Amino acid sequence: MITLEHLYLLAGAMFAAFAVLSLGDRDNRKRFGNAAFWALVAASFFAGDRLGDLGNGLLVLCLVAIAGLGGMGRGHPPTTTPEERAASSERRGNLLFLPALIIPATALLGTLLLKDSGWIDPKQVTLVSLGAGVLLALAAGYAWLRPPVLAPLQEGRRLMDSVGWAAVLPQMLAALGAVFALAGVGQVVGGIAQGMLPDGSLFAAVAVYAIGMAVFTMIMGNAFAAFPVMTGAVGLPILIHHFHGDPAAICAIGMLAGFCGTLMTPMAANFNIVPAALLDLKDRNAVVKAQVGTALPLLACNLLLIYFLGFRQT
Amino acid sequence: MTYLPLLGILLVVAGFALRLNPLLVVTVAAVATGLIAGKPLLVVVAAFGKAFNDNRFVTIIYILLPVIGLLERYGLQQRARTLIGGMKRATTGRLLLAYLLFRQVTASLGLTSVAGHPQTVRPLVAPMAEAAAEKQDPDIDEAGRERVKAYAAATDNVGNFFGEDIFIAIGSILLMVGFLAQNGITLAPLELSVYAVPTAVLAFLIHGARLLWLDRSLSSPSRRDGEGDRATRGGGAAAVGPSTAFGGPPPHEASPHREDLR
Numbered sequence: 269m270i271t272l273e274h275l276y277l278l279a280g281a282m283f284a285a286f287a288v289l290s291l292g293d294r295d296n297r298k299r300f301g302n303a304a305f306w307a308l309v310a311a312s313f314f315a316g317d318r319l320g321d322l323g324n325g326l327l328v329l330c331l332v333a334i335a336g337l338g339g340m341g342r343g344h345p346p347t348t349t350p351e352e353r354a355a356s357s358e359r360r361g362n363l364l365f366l367p368a369l370i371i372p373a374t375a376l377l378g379t380l381l382l383k384d385s386g387w388i389d390p391k392q393v394t395l396v397s398l399g400a401g402v403l404l405a406l407a408a409g410y411a412w413l414r415p416p417v418l419a420p421l422q423e424g425r426r427l428m429d430s431v432g433w434a435a436v437l438p439q440m441l442a443a444l445g446a447v448f449a450l451a452g453v454g455q456v457v458g459g460i461a462q463g464m465l466p467d468g469s470l471f472a473a474v475a476v477y478a479i480g481m482a483v484f485t486m487i488m489g490n491a492f493a494a495f496p497v498m499t500g501a502v503g504l505p506i507l508i509h510h511f512h513g514d515p516a517a518i519c520a521i522g523m524l525a526g527f528c529g530t531l532m533t534p535m536a537a538n539f540n541i542v543p544a545a546l547l548d549l550k551d552r553n554a555v556v557k558a559q560v561g562t563a564l565p566l567l568a569c570n571l572l573l574i575y576f577l578g579f580r581q582t
Numbered sequence: 583m584t585y586l587p588l589l590g591i592l593l594v595v596a597g598f599a600l601r602l603n604p605l606l607v608v609t610v611a612a613v614a615t616g617l618i619a620g621k622p623l624l625v626v627v628a629a630f631g632k633a634f635n636d637n638r639f640v641t642i643i644y645i646l647l648p649v650i651g652l653l654e655r656y657g658l659q660q661r662a663r664t665l666i667g668g669m670k671r672a673t674t675g676r677l678l679l680a681y682l683l684f685r686q687v688t689a690s691l692g693l694t695s696v697a698g699h700p701q702t703v704r705p706l707v708a709p710m711a712e713a714a715a716e717k718q719d720p721d722i723d724e725a726g727r728e729r730v731k732a733y734a735a736a737t738d739n740v741g742n743f744f745g746e747d748i749f750i751a752i753g754s755i756l757l758m759v760g761f762l763a764q765n766g767i768t769l770a771p772l773e774l775s776v777y778a779v780p781t782a783v784l785a786f787l788i789h790g791a792r793l794l795w796l797d798r799s800l801s802s803p804s805r806r807d808g809e810g811d812r813a814t815r816g817g818g819a820a821a822v823g824p825s826t827a828f829g830g831p832p833p834h835e836a837s838p839h840r841e842d843l844r
Contacts, residue, residue, distance in 0.1 A: 276638060279645050309641070316635040322624060325631025328609070336606035348655050357657025357664065364653055364661045365693075371646060372691045375750055379772050394771045395639060398751045405649045413656050423651025427695070428644060433605055438753040439640040440608045442760050444594075446633030447612040447626070449764070451619035453587045488591075489598050492754060493608075496761055497591060504765055515767050519758045520747065520777035527743040531736075535598060543699040543735035547708050554732035555739070562740055562789045569784045577777065 271389040275399045280313030286425045289418070293343040301339030302429065305331060309436065328440070335433035343429045345422035367405045367412070374401030438492050445496025454500030461502050470511050471575060477502045478571040481522050482529035482563075489535025491526030498522070507578065517578040525570040531563035532556060590615030636764070640756045650695060662688075662696045666706055674714040674730055675797030678737045679790050681707050685741025686782060690748035699738060708734040718800040726800075733796055737789065744785035747778035 287307035293299050308331050316324060334340065348356070357364065378397025382388050388396045406420055428435065448454065461476050480502060484494035503522055507513045530536045534553055544552045551557070590611040597607030609630070616626030650658070669680045685697055695701070708731045715722055715730045722730075746752045750771040762769055 272639060275642060275645075279638075279642055282645055282648065312635065313638060316638060319631075319635070321628035321632040321635075323631065324635040325627035325629075328631055328634050329627065332603075332605045332609045336603045350660075353655070353657040354660050355657075357660035360656060360661075362661060362665070364656060364658050367649060368653055368658070368693055368696075369691060371649065372749060376772075379750070379770070391768060391770070394750050395642060399642075399645060402645050402649055406652070409649065409652045413652065415652060415655065419655060420648035420652045423655050424644075424648035425651075427647045427651045427654075431644075433603070435644060436641055437604055437608070438757055439634060439637045440605055442637040442640055442757050443630055443633035444590075444608050444612045445761055446636075446764055447615055447630055448587075448590060450621075450629055451587045451590070451615045453590060453615065456585060456587050457591075487595055492757055493594060495754075495757065499761065500765075508767075515762060516769055516773045517777045519762065520755075520774040521781060523754050523758060524744065524747060524778060524781045527747075530743065531739060537601075539699075539739050543703060543738070544732070546699050546704045547731045547735060549728050549732060551728065551732075554728055555735045558729070558732040558736035559739060561792055562736070562785070565788050566744075566781070566785055569788070570781055573777075573780055573784075577780070 269389055270387060270396050272392045272395060275392075275395055276313045276316070278399055278403075280310045282421070282424065283307075283310035283313060285421045286310075286428055289345065289422060289425050290343055290429075293345065295344040296341050296429075298339060298341030299343065301334050302341065302343060305334045305340055305433065306428070308334075328443075331433070331436060340432050341429075342432070343425060345426045347423060347426060367408045370405040370408060371398065371401040374398070374404055441490070441492045442496070444493070445500065448496060449500055453497065454505070457497060457501035458505055462506070465506075470579065473502065473506045473511065474575045474578070475571055477507055477518070477522060478525040478567065478574055481526040482532070482567050485526040485529030486533040486535065489530075489533055489537070491523055491530055494526050494529070495519075495523055498526075507574075511579065513574075513578040514580070518574055521570050521574045521577065525567055525574075528563040528567040528570065531559040586618050587615060589618055633764075637757075637760045640753060640760055643751050643753060643756070646692065646751075650693075658696060659701055663702065663706055666697075666702060667710075669710070672714065673718060673797050674711045674733075674800060675793040675795075677711055677714055678707070678733060678793045678796075681734075682737050682741045682786060682789060682793070685738060686745035686786060689742050689745030690782070692749040692751065694742060694746050694749075694752070697738065698742070699735060703734055703738045707738065715800055718797070722800070730796075730800075733793070737793065740785055740789045744778075744782045748775055748782055750775045 283306045287303045287310055290299050290302040290306060296302060308327055312327055319327065375394060375398040378400060379394045382397065383390050383393050409420065461480065465472050465476060477498060480498045481494055484498050485491045488494050499519060499522060503518055507518050508515050530539060534541055534556055540555045541552055544555050593611040593614055594607055598604065612630050613626055616629060617623065666681060666684065669677050672680065688696055711730050711734045712727055715726065719726065747754055755771050755774050758774055759769060759771055
């Protein structure tokens with residue numbers, strides 16, 4: 269049976285290849301930093317379950333040390349020129365989108381058709397199907413485009429280097445959420461939130477969760493960081509356990525309520541401040557101002573969606 | 583109850599605000615939170631390591647990169663630009679509306695990186711929107727141009743945020759799966775991502791309506807003559823003369839302006 273473990277081996281192999289190719293990239297002054305970082309990520313995927321908890325903890329500290337000391341640069345993998353790309357785009361047309369669409373199509377079909385096949389761990393069928401979709405898309409790409417053998421890995425490394433250390437940030441934030449849970453942060457925030465709640469009012473509880481997600485996201489600049497805190501504080505204990513709401517609807521729409529917060533904060537610099545600079549806007553908050561009028565009504569919609577979709581049975 | 587455990591949140595806020603490396607900030611916050619809770623340092627590091635290991639699948643999305651990179655090698659981004667460039671004859675609002683749809687649909691298929699601020703907004707969407715606005719309002723002033731460009735960037739964000747969660751293997755969906763698993767609730771990514779659909783539709787309707795509203799304010803400048811405060815917006819812009827009133831933001835954005843600080 270194919271499980272998440274196999275997918276981790278695939279990811280480990282890819283990151284190991286990024287590490288080796290980084291090492292040979294003499295145009296990147298910081299190539300040893302990149303190689304070490306991707307090698308550690310590869311080790312985590314290959315052997316994370318055998319390293320022990322403390323071993324994994326030390327691995328994380330090494331990742332943080334490399335990133336925190338500015339040890340990573342951007343590699344210069346061999347690729348095509350803009351002119352070659354324009355010519356290829358002209359020649360191949362919209363068919364170029366097709367291999368990319370194989371991935372979500374395979375993931376979706378696999379999820380729907382192979383859940384009970386016995387070939388795949390039913391809990392992980394989506395991610396395994398996604399991995400299969402990647403391999404299918406790669407095969408199609410090789411057959412159609414006839415690239416150099418290493419091209420997908422080199423091009424993947426080009427994109428990976430442009431993401432850099434930020435690649436592991438969501439995983440780190442998930443881990444931070446776990447430590448917060450251990451230390452009882454959720455109970456404290458939940459205690460504060462419950463103090464503000466009128467007893468037994470479901471609507472008020474939903475409002476505190478949705479608006480809290482948006483406000484915490486505005487403060488932290490990032491819905492990923494806000495999600496474990498607010499969901500641990502209000503979502504799980506009150507909406508899911510006390511009021512028996514549907515966890516999928518509450519969490520999924522709660523995250524989107526957080527995204528409304530992302531639209532309204534200069535703390536989310538990548539989305540709001542960097543574009544203002546890219547477009548030479550004189551007011552660095554111009555993008556945030558253009559977004560508030562969408563974010564506020566949408567936040568209200570999300571609040572109502574949680575209320576109506578999350579509690580249909582009760 | 584003591585509020586001391588909240589110090590970790592404070593550290594995250596302060597660290598992000600000071601633009602320190604976020605990985606460093608998150609780690610320091612985790613270690614500090616654990617220590618405050620009375621756990622020895624090695625226990626905290628081990629707990630953080632275990633949680634990191636348990637959440638590896640959040641990082642699994644990058645196995646898509648070789649495919650995307652390969653297609654980019656053969657002109658995927660140029661193709662996306664051709665598609666967007668084909669929308670030429672539209673008004674500002676309709677152009678941005680079409681881009682919003684394009685961004686939502688591609689993001690929902692996992693193609694979040696075919697478009698974006700550096701890839702499409704700066705080279706394409708913003709200049710095209712600005713050019714369209716010039717046709718609609720030949721007297722457009724600097725503030726009006728800024729507003730149109732800001733809307734172009736805003737449209738990219740809205741399309742991206744409220745499209746990507748429909749895709750089952752995006753970071754936020756996997757983060758939720760991991761968080762719920764830690765708390766004893768097993769859900770498949772698809773069960774979460776279907777709930778992104780209603781919000782995606784509503785985001786399209788709300789932002790789309792605002793884009794069409796932008797068109798109205800560009801083509802009927804006289805409409806907002808009665809609003810008073812617009813004419814004072816930004817000292818520098820006053821030099822343009824009577825047309826200063828044309829480019830002000832819609833009423834719901836009436837907030838203090840920073841332009842006078844520039």
